[in-house]
Amino acid sequence: MPPLVKRLASAIGLLVAVLVLNFLLIQMAPGDPVEVIVGEMGGASEELIARLRAEYGLDKPVIVQLGLYLSKVVTGDFGYSYYFNQPVLGLILQRLPATILLVVSSLMIAVVVGTLMGIYSARKPKGLLSHFVTIFSLVGYAAPVFWTGLMLLILFASVFPIFPVSGMQNVRGSETWIGAVLDVLHHLVLPSVTLASIYIATYSRLSRASMLDVLGSDYIRTARAKGLNERRVIFGHALRNGLIPVVTMVGLQFGQLFAGAVLVETVFNWPGLGRLAYESILRRDYPTILAILFFSAILVMVANILTDLAYGKIDPRIGGSRRKAPKPKGAAQ
């Protein structure tokens, strides 16, 4: 079997497992969506409750519900949200762009800032800056992300009101198109920095260790010996190898990043999938939760495939034996 086909087959298997396991898991949680709906209505009659349960098919045995659900998903129908009263697919597509924007910008911040911090501290491992980076990383890593978010909110939205508190845009509207874009970016700063904070730590520690390793290797000594300036040595030669573990981590952590988005979106009222996930879990909105998990599984898989591709680019030796032999590192450029 060609590797791509194999990959796809395992991906589909995984998606089915995601759906089935989550379906069963959700059923085990106490309470059901009708209870929530009735709760927020402030009470209802037995008849209405029975009618709602029948309407949503919740009166059928779990295994029948599962079968019905899977047969619908195959046709691309993710069902109707009990709570939000609209087709789940539309609901998710409305929320997806906000989450992608948040997650991708956090990832970029984390990789760039983390790697730079790692490089600087690797150059002078005993220096003041290096210690600062270590402390910063550990604190960033240890602090719960919602706490970091709240602290940033207090600092930069309340004490120094530089950034907005909530949402993705000013609901009062912007005058121009460019104003609207800047408005979104302005709203993006705190949530993306919050979400990035954990990963900055990971990447800085990782790139530090990796760079320390690389900087001690022979070809770097050669590069230095031939008189290249330090900048060239680091960014031209060392970084390429030093980055490999970081790239691996990016792929692995994409799923975790999404989990972090649930918290960050809730704290900053970011109208994305994460908050929708949180709200649907509280409301036992089964179709919505399942579809979100399904789509996030797809996102993580895509991220993993992209990681593999990026891997091959950075280190051609990993790309498969049929490729051309790698160029000697020292001779690059």
Added chain:
Amino acid sequence: MKLFKTSTLAGALALGLSAGFTPAVADTLVVGTTQTPRHFNGAIQSGIATFMATAQVFASPLKYDAEWNPEPYLAESWETSEDGLTVTLNLRDGVTFHDGEPLTSADVKFSIETIKENHPFQTMLAPVTEVETPDDLTVVIHLANPHPALMLAMSPALMPIIPEHVYGEGNIQENPANLSPVGSGPFKFVEYQQGDFYRLEKNEDFFLDGLPKMDEVIVQIIGDQANLTLSAERGDVDMVPFMSAIRDVQRLEKADGVSVSDDGYDAVGPLNWIAFNTQKPPFDDVRVRQAIGYAMNKDFILERLLGGVAKTSVGPITATSPMATDEVETYDFDLEKAAALLDEAGLAPDADGVRFTATMDFIPGMAEMGRNMAEYMRTQLRPLGIEVEVRTAPDFPTWAQRIASYDFDMTEDSVYNWGDPVIGVHRTYLTSNIREGVIWSNTQQYSNPEVDALLEQAAVETDPEARAELYKEFQQIVVADAPILFINEVPFYTAYNDSLTGLPQTIWGAVSPWDEVEWTE
């Protein structure tokens, strides 16, 4: 250092960004809420989130002032027949829906029938047998028995008049107009960004002259209370209705340019109480329930736990209602009396001083009235020999399932009056409303034939004084029987920008039209 240069640059950029935006437009009102609506059709859905939008987009036959007096709204006048069995509404002429179609008696008939059929508050319109429409502007409602509760049921939140030509086709639960409603109220619905905000604009053809004052109303949904409070403090949102988080109210009280007020909301009548499972020993003994009532220091609860922000509650009907009385047992703090009652009930302390153990639940989400109250009960009842185990629930459905399936001893609970006692009070005490699996039915499983009879009489008594007398007796019995210990009214505050006037502070608070809200200088 390059890193520092970059961060300085980013900081400068951000500053530039924040300074570059235009301030609020003077005639836009941004309202903040933590509640996400399921949809905006109040004819088939209850709850604050839906009611708020319903009262803006739709108009109703009547509206109410701050003193429980009905005022003309869609109905210019109304009369109840001598025998109380027919109510006639004379509609205002020339009212149109937002799509330009005229509003007629047929729409009122359709709305009443839809509500009777679909609304969660079944008691509101249960006695309605037939609605007649002799002409376009006259509606005659026929009742099986006198039904004084109908008057409050005709309020903006509870009886939106929905256009038949929009909602008449197909299954109304799935009508797309539920998410883009068409009504005849002060504001037209413009758009809904799911879970983020919805936007309303002024109805230029509104039937009340000179109203509404605002050109645009945006309701921003901010699920996190702390975040919402911060937004109000900064002036990002102009008005926050239904604020009940005590620390947040206190915080906004101190904020510059923001005021808080607890006026209004009487008809919503949100009561916070401790309920017993009256079928489960030892709580099946009235003396045990009373003993716990005497063991609680209500002053401490109101002043310390609730920060002096919430009003006391002494009985099942919200204090300002014309049907309420305060001539009931008040359970003044008295530990000796409590101990004596427990002794009398045969619950002597064992060698460790423990009389019995019990669990206490609370609605998750509201720390002050929920968890803090439960913790208080634990420490407060221990000296008396009652070991309380506080049970947390991770979320609402978990709690609701425990209570509705009678898997509890004591629980904190918040239940709303919703206008007339028939709508929101009876359900908690009627024997016929002991329905397993239904939250906010009579989950205490309290049953007293005398109470059942009184409630039955009061529901059909048309003379307000005689009715209040029946309810008085009911309140005295229920408080003495103590299936529930009444603690406080859930504080509903409106936080608002100091430059706003005309706040919605009638008995329905923010679930009534915001047509008079306007900016002053």
